[in-house]
Amino acid sequence: MIENKHKEDGMKRFAIVLSILTCIVAASSFAQIPNAGFETWVAGNPSDWSTSNIPGTVINVTQSGVSHSGSSAVSGVVADFSGFPFSPLIFSGSNGEGFPVSARHEAVHGWYQCDLLGMDILIVFVAMVQGDSAIGGGSATITQSTSVYTELVANIIYFYPQVPDTCIIYASISSSGGSPEIGSSFLLDDLAFGPVSAVDQSGSALPEEYSLLQNYPNPFNPSTTIEYAIPQAGHVRLVVFDMTGREVSRLVDEEQGPGTYRVGFDGASLSSGVYFYRLESGGFVRTRNLVVLK
Numbered sequence: 001m002i003e004n005k006h007k008e009d010g011m012k013r014f015a016i017v018l019s020i021l022t023c024i025v026a027a028s029s030f031a032q033i034p035n036a037g038f039e040t041w042v043a044g045n046p047s048d049w050s051t052s053n054i055p056g057t058v059i060n061v062t063q064s065g066v067s068h069s070g071s072s073a074v075s076g077v078v079a080d081f082s083g084f085p086f087s088p089l090i091f092s093g094s095n096g097e098g099f100p101v102s103a104r105h106e107a108v109h110g111w112y113q114c115d116l117l118g119m120d121i122l123i124v125f126v127a128m129v130q131g132d133s134a135i136g137g138g139s140a141t142i143t144q145s146t147s148v149y150t151e152l153v154a155n156i157i158y159f160y161p162q163v164p165d166t167c168i169i170y171a172s173i174s175s176s177g178g179s180p181e182i183g184s185s186f187l188l189d190d191l192a193f194g195p196v197s198a199v200d201q202s203g204s205a206l207p208e209e210y211s212l213l214q215n216y217p218n219p220f221n222p223s224t225t226i227e228y229a230i231p232q233a234g235h236v237r238l239v240v241f242d243m244t245g246r247e248v249s250r251l252v253d254e255e256q257g258p259g260t261y262r263v264g265f266d267g268a269s270l271s272s273g274v275y276f277y278r279l280e281s282g283g284f285v286r287t288r289n290l291v292v293l294k
Contacts, residue, residue: 033092033108033169034099036191038063038074046074050096052089057081060088064187068111068149073189078120078173078180085182089172098129098168107138107156108169109194111149114142114186119177122186125216125225126154128164134223135160139216139262141227142186143176149189153197159264168217176211207231207260210284215265215277219293222268226251226290228279229260236281238263240290243274251277267292 034048041063045051051061064075076088092098108126116122121143128136136158169191173184207229215224230236238252248270251263265277272294278287 033167033191033193037067037070037189038072039070041072046090048092048094048099049074050091050094052087058086060086061090066113066187068189070189073187075185075187076171076173077185078182080182085180087173087180088186089170090188092167092169096168098127098166101128101164101167104128104136104158104163105156105167105193106196107194108140108154108191109197110140110152110154110191111189112142112152112186113147113149114145115147115184116143116145116173117181117184118175120173120175120180120184121213122173123171123213123216124152124154124188125170126156127168127170127217127223127225128156128158129166129168130160130162130164132222133160134264135162135164137225137262137264139225139227141213141260149187153194155196157262170217172216174214176209176213207258210279210281210286212277212279212286212288214288215290219291220267221292221294223264223266224290225262225264226277227260227262230256230281230284231258232282233257234282236261236279238277238279240265240275240277243276248275256281265290 035046038046040047053059053061058079058081060077060079062075064073067073079086114122121141123139123141125139127134136156138154138156140152140154171188173180209231211229213227215226236252236256239247240249241247270292272292274289274291276287276289
């Protein structure tokens with residue numbers, strides 16, 4: 001009788017432990033990035049991701065066998081589209097809607113190779129969303145080409161205290177000098193949530209020149225991020241205005257030290273349409289457009 005009771009108690013304890021482990025595994029899998037190694041593909045696109053591919057017109061995101069691990073990675077190239085550069089884009093989610101999360105993750109890590117021409121840059125952007133609002137975000141900005149897989153880290157900064165329910169990851173090639181160069185390319189593999197890193201993704205301690213990057217995401221609703229760099233201390237002014245030249249938001253108007261900065265812009269009060277944002281500092285003036293799509 002005693003021996004049977006010990007067996008029953010042991011089985012109960014085992015069942016409890018198994019139940020706890022099952023919950024841990026379920027929670028862990030729920031929090032991971034779907035198809036993070038780009039191993040599965042359907043109809044020319046990575047499963048659980050959307051791309052810039054336009055079947056029958058232009059294909060600039062493809063499966064590559066040059067992987068960091070496993071059998072494949074995602075490859076993107078700036079394509080020639082009727083004489084114009086067409087940047088590769090990948091968005092998490094089959095419709096670009098992201099994937100569910102239930103924690104305030106610190107950063108997204110990944111591995112990349114890239115061949116960047118001219119002033120082109122590889123951007124991996126992360127947005128953490130709660131409901132319909134972005135509550136945090138971050139990016140890794142790569143400016144130097146590399147033919148070996150190198151780790152990238154996009155540290156996430158939270159603007160609000162809520163726990164996100166959705167994560168959107170976006171990767172593309174842009175340019176700090178205007179339009180990207182046809183032929184610039186990247187490989188991306190093995191994305192994962194991880195700890196914050198102090199690694200400077202640009203490869204330099206401080207920026208060597210002024211730059212104003214394209215906001216991301218774009219188009220957007222209701223929030224987007226604008227990133228800029230200043231190589232020396234001075235007064236910085238970053239303003240958003242409409243097509244008539246009317247100022248709709250003054251995002252920055254202060255003295256800042258040299259460095260790379262990210263500013264969130266909430267366009268919830270704006271109507272759908274094209275707007276512009278302008279950076280002025282140390283004699284540098286650069287204007288780009290952004291699109292509010294509701």
